Amino acid sequence: MTQVRRLFGLATYGVLTLIALQPSVGVAASGAQGFVYSGRLLNSAGTAPMSGVVDFTFGIYSPTGCLLYEESQSGIDLSATSGLVSLVIGSGVAPSMDAVKRTANDPEKTMSQVFSNSAPLIVTEHGSNPGCIYAPAPGDVRKLQIIVTPLATGVSETLSPDLAIGTTPSAIVAETLQGLIPSSFVQTGSPASLTQANIEKLVSNVDLSTLDLHNHDARYAVLNSTPAFSQVTVSGAPTNSTDVSTKGYADTSLGGKALDDLSGLSAGESLQWDGTKWVTYTPGTGNGSVTGVSGTAPVSVVNGTTTPVISISQANGTTDGYLSTGDWSAFNAKTDKVGTPTNGNIAVWNGSGQLIDGPAPSTFAAAAHNQAWSTIDDTPTDLAGYGITDALVQNAGGTPSMQSGADASKPAGGWTAGRLYFATDTNKIYTDTGAAWSVIAQSGGGTVTSVTADAPLSSTGGA
Incomplete structure (x- = not known):
């Protein structure tokens, strides 16, 4: 066990041990990925273990200082363990249940991405983590930073220096990869021509839809090339409709119908169906001409x-x-010629099946009074225009209109002077003065209000 001594705070002394990197069995969805960290915290004199409850914050950094992973583990009680701790560091990403250990600064990378040296890793900004782009080199190690916060003081201390996360000897050479033995993989170098470079040269497209065979052009025919399949050789004559044939081969049918002997086919000849097979014939030439036209009456x-x-x-x-x-x-x-009509005459029915030329006055005078005036283009403007000459209905002038009706229904006065209105209910006759209606006559008896007389007549009591 490797012990690393470091100053921790003002009154504690730490003895920390990093066991090894141990990948979890299975994938992230079935279990947490991580490794075990073990250590012991002592007082500053190194004579007694720490006690009480502490919180840990673990950060995994690249050699260049890029934060790749960060988690926190709270409420670790050292009182019953004499300062010893053994904690699993690492977790799956959301929605994995153990992802809750990750802090707001964690860039949400899988543990495989954190420790992989195969491809650049882009870390975006999270919390106080500014983000970075880490391009690992083969053999790059990761650094483990440990921050301890005692619950009693609430003051966080960062252990220094950071621990290098390496591999155990047994992890350098593994017997299986995700349970697969070496014979399950294509191994370069056996034979010697099987190299990564040759495989990449053979497969030119990512989706493997084509193979790059340009080093063997003489052995292959390329689809859709010009000329297509120029080096393909077919031996033997085809016997079935699905057999491959050469461009110089012709079978004995056309569209499933029998063909006549075509060996004598010459320029200008064609094929025509004779009812049983296709035969050759020579089409006629020229545009042709009409040789006869006839018709039936009419x-x-x-x-x-x-x-x-x-x-x-x-x-x-x-x-x-x-x-x-x-x-x-x-x-x-049904018709007869009218001939040249006389000026002023019209075509009229003669009563026996023909139209004849007849004078308009004698034809229409008897029925003129029944003529609908709506069918006449112009309307007369006075009585004389309608042929009315009776003096009783003539207007000598000065009375533009006459109207009758109820007294209260007479139109407004003051329009045209000379108008007359007969009030049928009050028996009054009005004339329009041009300013208002004026009563000019009224029926019924009156009452004598005064009597006067001139000499030689005299009147008394005339009032």
Whole structure:
């Protein structure tokens, strides 16, 4: 057991022992990963062990001072152990249950990452840990920093110097790796050409989808190359439809149908199906021409062999044409030519199946009074325009309108002077002065209020 003496605080003396690095069995999900730290804390004189309750903070650092892991273990009672401690350092990462030991400064790396020297480790900022990038070299050791805080004083002390975390001799040479013996792995150097460099040269893509065989180009054909499979040799003639054939080979069928002998196929010839097999034939040449055109009535053709002219004749009572004879006769029986009409006349029905040319006055005079004025474009502006000449309804002027109704329903006055309004309930006649309505007549008897007389008449009691 290696003892390391160091000053601890003002009144204690520590004897600390680092046992070994011991990886846990299994993975992080099944158990904690870590190692055992053992030691003894004595008083400053080295004559008596420490007692009381203390808290430990363990930090694992790189040789360059990068904090890779930190955990705390609280409430360690030294009274019953004579100052001896034996603690497991290390834990899984969340959500592992033992991850609660990690402090706020811990960068959340697995224990395998903390002790691995195979790849750079990026530590991000956590708590007071500023973070770093640690690129380990082969053989790099880690340093263990220990901080002890007695519960009685609450004052933390960092033990110095830090402890180097190495390996035990038995851990340098292992019989298995995660339970696998050496024969379970491909070992470089046996044979001598099996080296890491040669393996990396053979496998050029990460996903192993292709092999880099450029040192053996003469032995392989590359897919999708130009020319493709130029060095492939096929021996023997294929006998099945799925057999490989050379570019100069042709079987005896086309689309599953039998082929005739093609040995005599010459330029310009083609294949055609004769009902049982494909045979060769020579297609005709030229664009072709029309040699004859004919038609049935009512279509007629002139010069049908050279420059045909196609036409349809007019229909009549005996010959079909644009219309059939029956349609032409039916249509012709319903109409007649009006001829050139006389100026002022219109086409009228003669009562016996024909339209004739007739004068408008004699045709419409009897029915003119039934004409709907809504169908006339212009409306007359006075009575004379409607043909009314009776003096009883003529307006000589000065009375623009007349209206009757209840007295209370008369329109507002003061619009147009001369208007008349007849109040049917009060028997009054109003005229519009241009400013207001004025009563000009009223029916019914009145009451005499005064009587006067001129000479030679006299009146008494006239009041």
